[in-house]
Amino acid sequence: MLSxxxxxxxxxxxxIETHALRSLSLEVEAGEFVAVTGPSGSGxxxxxxxxxxxxxPSSGTYILDGTDVSTMRDRARSKTRNEKIGFIFQGxxxxxxxxIFDNVDVPLRYRGWPGKERRERIDEALxxxxxxxxxxxxxxxxxxxxxxxxxxxxxxxxxxxxxxxDEPTGNLDSLMARQVMELLEEINAAGxxxxxxxxxxxxARRAGRNVHLLDGQVSDxxxxxxxxxxxxxxxxxxx
Amino acid sequence: xxxxxxxxxxxxxxxxxxxxxxMVGAIxxxxxxxxxxxxxxxxxxxxxxxxxxxxxxxxxxDTWGPDEPANRKGGGSPPIQMTYRDAMALMESDIPTHQAxxxxxxxxxxxxxxxVRLQRLxxxxxxxxxxxxxDVPFLYGGPWDDRADENADQVVILSRESNEKFxxxxxSVGNTIFxxxxxxxxxGVINSWQPTPVFYDxxxxxxxSTEDMFxxxxxxxxxxxxxxxxxxxWKPEKLENYQDSLQSECVWVQxxxxxDSAEQREAFHAFMDGYANAQKEFGRFQRPLDNxxxxxxxxLEYMEVVGDDNRxxxxxxxxxxxxxxxxxxxxxxxxxxxxAPLVGVRRALGAxxxxxxxxxxxxxxxxxxxxxxxxxxxxxxxxxxxxxWYTGYEYLARLNPEMIATAVALAxxxxxxxxxxxxxxxxxxxxxxxxxxx
Numbered sequence: 001m002l003s004x005x006x007x008x009x010x011x012x013x014x015x016i017e018t019h020a021l022r023s024l025s026l027e028v029e030a031g032e033f034v035a036v037t038g039p040s041g042s043g044x045x046x047x048x049x050x051x052x053x054x055x056x057p058s059s060g061t062y063i064l065d066g067t068d069v070s071t072m073r074d075r076a077r078s079k080t081r082n083e084k085i086g087f088i089f090q091g092x093x094x095x096x097x098x099x100i101f102d103n104v105d106v107p108l109r110y111r112g113w114p115g116k117e118r119r120e121r122i123d124e125a126l127x128x129x130x131x132x133x134x135x136x137x138x139x140x141x142x143x144x145x146x147x148x149x150x151x152x153x154x155x156x157x158x159x160x161x162x163x164x165x166d167e168p169t170g171n172l173d174s175l176m177a178r179q180v181m182e183l184l185e186e187i188n189a190a191g192x193x194x195x196x197x198x199x200x201x202x203x204a205r206r207a208g209r210n211v212h213l214l215d216g217q218v219s220d221x222x223x224x225x226x227x228x229x230x231x232x233x234x235x236x237x238x239x
Numbered sequence: 240x241x242x243x244x245x246x247x248x249x250x251x252x253x254x255x256x257x258x259x260x261x262m263v264g265a266i267x268x269x270x271x272x273x274x275x276x277x278x279x280x281x282x283x284x285x286x287x288x289x290x291x292x293x294x295x296x297x298x299x300x301d302t303w304g305p306d307e308p309a310n311r312k313g314g315g316s317p318p319i320q321m322t323y324r325d326a327m328a329l330m331e332s333d334i335p336t337h338q339a340x341x342x343x344x345x346x347x348x349x350x351x352x353x354x355v356r357l358q359r360l361x362x363x364x365x366x367x368x369x370x371x372x373x374d375v376p377f378l379y380g381g382p383w384d385d386r387a388d389e390n391a392d393q394v395v396i397l398s399r400e401s402n403e404k405f406x407x408x409x410x411s412v413g414n415t416i417f418x419x420x421x422x423x424x425x426x427g428v429i430n431s432w433q434p435t436p437v438f439y440d441x442x443x444x445x446x447x448s449t450e451d452m453f454x455x456x457x458x459x460x461x462x463x464x465x466x467x468x469x470x471x472x473w474k475p476e477k478l479e480n481y482q483d484s485l486q487s488e489c490v491w492v493q494x495x496x497x498x499d500s501a502e503q504r505e506a507f508h509a510f511m512d513g514y515a516n517a518q519k520e521f522g523r524f525q526r527p528l529d530n531x532x533x534x535x536x537x538x539l540e541y542m543e544v545v546g547d548d549n550r551x552x553x554x555x556x557x558x559x560x561x562x563x564x565x566x567x568x569x570x571x572x573x574x575x576x577x578x579a580p581l582v583g584v585r586r587a588l589g590a591x592x593x594x595x596x597x598x599x600x601x602x603x604x605x606x607x608x609x610x611x612x613x614x615x616x617x618x619x620x621x622x623x624x625x626x627x628w629y630t631g632y633e634y635l636a637r638l639n640p641e642m643i644a645t646a647v648a649l650a651x652x653x654x655x656x657x658x659x660x661x662x663x664x665x666x667x668x669x670x671x672x673x674x675x676x677x
Binding site for chain 1: 243251590594
């Protein structure tokens with residue numbers, strides 16, 4: 001599903017260079033649920049941004065679903081992002097002026113689907129997260145957990161092959177966090193590949209595989225004990 | 240997607256009504272001020288005789304004294320009016336397609352209906368060539384005939400407004416009105432006719448209304464009336480009676496001709512020069528030969544109907560629009576950057592830079608349209624104020640369809656210019672930077 005080979009990302013601020021990722025290589029198979037952990041500044045967010053085509057790598061190759069996306073231009077990257085990737089953010093990132101229905105509609109608008117098809121997909125996605133009854137509500141009228149479920153519905157509406165989640169439960173209390181995690185597990189069980197960045201060892205433990213980043217590289221050190229069943233399948237490589 | 244972007248624009252305006260109002264207000268103010276001055280300038284500069292203004296000419300003959308020119312313009316030029324006797328000499332020519340000597344004065348007017356009170360109305364005394372030469376439209380009847388010109392027949396043509404006033408708008412041809420108690424037969428009623436400026440007689444105000452009625456030129460001459468307007472003389476003359484003033488060197492009548500071809504114009508100039516040379520033998524026309532025919536638009540330019548101060552005012556108002564636009568750029572930049580996190584979300588969800596540019600471009604146009612409509616209202620109020628504060632601007636300070644279209648186009652153009660940089664800037668944001676901060 002995702003293959004990164006010798007990816008580097010260097011940020012330049014004047015004469016100062018910051019190496020966020022250093023020759024990172026990673027393979028993720030279709031249908032995997034990968035948790036990416038690491039201390040602050042280890043490159044987790046940069047990795048997620050490159051994986052989500054929000055940033056281009058400074059060097060290296062990135063193959064997504066069989067296509068080399070590392071050198072794509074903006075329109076092609078946007079189209080690929082829209083069709084193949086779904087995002088879930090820590091802060092939900094719903095658009096406050098739009099009601100729930102219209103929030104879920106945003107990625108479908110950019111896909112250019114006709115209205116009827118969009119409406120059906122939105123209804124399905126909201127059904128999946130149990131918020132069909134709230135589609136005319138504004139985000140401010142929902143709880144944090146409900147907002148995150150809307151964000152998940154929005155991410156799923158376009159049937160992406162890869163779901164990228166950045167601390168999806170970071171702003172939620174433990175009950176809501178558990179509900180969201182269960183939802184992600186259901187989605188993964190249905191076949192969607194999930195890569196989740198998290199600080200929470202408990203959540204990381206529930207993922208199929210853990211990838212630990214340290215100083216912009218995949219580290220051999222595994223602070224979180226991997227789940228016994230999937231531990232042999234881990235394919236993280238140190239470049 | 241256009242309707243979607245339009246809806247997003249509306250939501251965006253509602254989200255921050257103060258900032259939105261400031262942007263729309265800045266554009267509206269700039270458009271309002273510039274359109275007020277542009278409308279005045281446009282009407283002042285427009286062709287009052289479309290389709291034939293290049294074939295209709297004001298006539299000047301240099302009858303002035305030898306010591307100095309009548310006008311210092313262009314190193315010396317002939318007087319802008321003519322003496323009575325020279326104008327009458329030109330009327331003898333059959334070269335022009337149409338021609339007319341004319342003067343302006345007032346009369347006390349009443350009808351046979353004693354309930355209609357006596358009124359002081361303006362009149363133009365002229366020849367029947369005036370009407371076809373200036374494309375004057377008739378509602379009823381038509382111009383008087385040549386015999387009426389020759390015999391100073393007591394016939395009158397009313398303006399539409401005068402006809403409304405005296406006859407309730409009915410066909411009054413054949414009816415009688417009294418000018419200074421003398422009966423005149425109505426032979427025609429003019430439809431609405433307001434050339435702007437009133438080019439044929441700039442002595443009585445370029446922006447005034449056309450006359451209330453028209454009578455044969457020889458009527459005031461027969462009655463020994465003078466003209467209302469300016470009379471200029473280059474030498475002191477002892478005028479014992481009215482006949483003396485008709486033969487004097489004073490200029491006080493206007494003369495216009497229609498010359499449809501270059502040959503006709505050449506022939507008319509030859510006629511004028513021949514006449515002037517013949518007059519030189521009688522001691523007149525002491526200056527070098529300088530007889531001129533000037534077409535309508537050149538005449539307005541020569542008479543400086545649109546002064547440099549008007550042009551300066553237009554430039555200043557456009558500079559004011561520029562200042563308003565610069566303010567709008569700042570406001571728009573603040574508004575767009577404020578929503579950078581939302582743009583980041585949209586980018587993450589699949590919007591390309593082009594999509595972001597289109598969304599914000601539509602919003603910019605929407606703001607421009609609202610600003611344009613606000614500007615039109617302000618222009619209307621501005622022109623209303625001009626009409627109320629300054630006399631003679633009644634027919635000038637009015638918004639016409641062309642200017643309304645110009646205002647909307649100017650507002651949209653201004654908004655696009657103001658929105659270019661903020662829109663470009665918002666497409667350049669790195670979505671990843673803002674996703675964490677939303």
